[in-house]
Amino acid sequence: MDNSRRENSAEHSWHLAVMALTLGDYAEAGTDLTRVVKMVLVHDIVEIDAGDTFAYDAQGYTDKEEREQRAAARIFGLLPDDIRDELLSLWHEFEAIITPEARFANALDRLEPLLGIYATGGGSWQKPGVTLAKIQKRMEPIAAVSPALGDYVQQIIADSVSKGYIRE
Amino acid sequence: MDNSRRENSAEHSWHLAVMALTLGDYAEAGTDLTRVVKMVLVHDIVEIDAGDTFAYDAQGYTDKEEREQRAAARIFGLLPDDIRDELLSLWHEFEAIITPEARFANALDRLEPLLGIYATGGGSWQKPGVTLAKIQKRMEPIAAVSPALGDYVQQIIADSVSKGYIRE
Numbered sequence: 001m002d003n004s005r006r007e008n009s010a011e012h013s014w015h016l017a018v019m020a021l022t023l024g025d026y027a028e029a030g031t032d033l034t035r036v037v038k039m040v041l042v043h044d045i046v047e048i049d050a051g052d053t054f055a056y057d058a059q060g061y062t063d064k065e066e067r068e069q070r071a072a073a074r075i076f077g078l079l080p081d082d083i084r085d086e087l088l089s090l091w092h093e094f095e096a097i098i099t100p101e102a103r104f105a106n107a108l109d110r111l112e113p114l115l116g117i118y119a120t121g122g123g124s125w126q127k128p129g130v131t132l133a134k135i136q137k138r139m140e141p142i143a144a145v146s147p148a149l150g151d152y153v154q155q156i157i158a159d160s161v162s163k164g165y166i167r168e
Numbered sequence: 169m170d171n172s173r174r175e176n177s178a179e180h181s182w183h184l185a186v187m188a189l190t191l192g193d194y195a196e197a198g199t200d201l202t203r204v205v206k207m208v209l210v211h212d213i214v215e216i217d218a219g220d221t222f223a224y225d226a227q228g229y230t231d232k233e234e235r236e237q238r239a240a241a242r243i244f245g246l247l248p249d250d251i252r253d254e255l256l257s258l259w260h261e262f263e264a265i266i267t268p269e270a271r272f273a274n275a276l277d278r279l280e281p282l283l284g285i286y287a288t289g290g291g292s293w294q295k296p297g298v299t300l301a302k303i304q305k306r307m308e309p310i311a312a313v314s315p316a317l318g319d320y321v322q323q324i325i326a327d328s329v330s331k332g333y334i335r336e
Binding site: 008010011013014015017018021022024025034037038041042045079080083087 | 176178179181182183185186189190192193202205206209210213247248251255
């Protein structure tokens with residue numbers, strides 16, 4: 001978090017896992033936090049083959065799914081069948097964002113970069129095409145899972161606008 | 169793993185957690201892998217305050233425990249009481265290396281750097297004071313948990329000696 005480089009997927013995934021261990025009170029009732037931890041540990045592993053697609057890159061998103069499906073088949077396919085099936089299934093569940101576990105994992109996946117970007121003065125919010133409206137839209141799933149976390153996000157966004165980290 | 173820098177604690181902890189998800193068949197019967205995952209996610213978090221002590225640094229080890237106990241009290245103490253108690257207890261369990269979960273976590277904590285150092289041509293084995301005998305001693309707990317993983321470690325060590333990564 002010293003702005004010398006971007007956070008990598010291993011660091012990001014570790015952060016999400018620790019957030020799942022510590023912010024579980026903000027998950028919807030009945031969320032199985034153990035499955036959330038497993039899910040976030042492998043949620044970005046497809047980036048080994050498919051690369052990282054910047055959250056606000058509309059063009060990159062056009063073939064993101066196809067690239068990632070191919071990567072998931074190859075990478076999880078290296079594992080013994082039972083473990084492959086479990087982790088591939090968790091990855092599909094994360095991508096679908098339907099179950100409470102996937103919804104919480106998805107909320108953490110949006111909250112963690114927000115905290116990192118805020119802590120480092122708004123770095124990647126300065127890229128072309130990133131606007132307050134797009135950031136707000138990206139953060140919507142957090143409030144849907146937890147109004148309290150959603151309020152916290154709004155405080156950070158308001159402060160980021162006032163500090164010039166985010167363009168209105 | 170390109171030798172440009174050392175692996176950091178977040179990357180190392182993520183690696184251990186993924187190894188716990190994928191190498192569970194090598195754990196002792198009855199090992200609760202969910203507790204192993206949680207344990208490895210927080211096992212090195214004390215390094216935020218206490219710093220990293222190099223595995224073969226005898227002098228650094230003289231005050232390692234005191235530094236880390238102080239760090240654990242402060243860092244886990246930032247959390248709500250119930251989560252603090254759970255994670256601090258897991259950290260103490262990891263340090264004591266008595267339960268099957270801690271023994272497996274400890275084995276992974278020794279195996280993962282071995283793989284990294286081997287994959288990058290033996291970097292930190294070249295430091296003064298690191299010998300084959302010390303490396304063998306450090307790897308002993310792996311074979312104690314899993315003879316199969318222990319055999320794998322011996323193959324890597326033999327190949328590392330033949331390639332000159334380890335001094336005999």
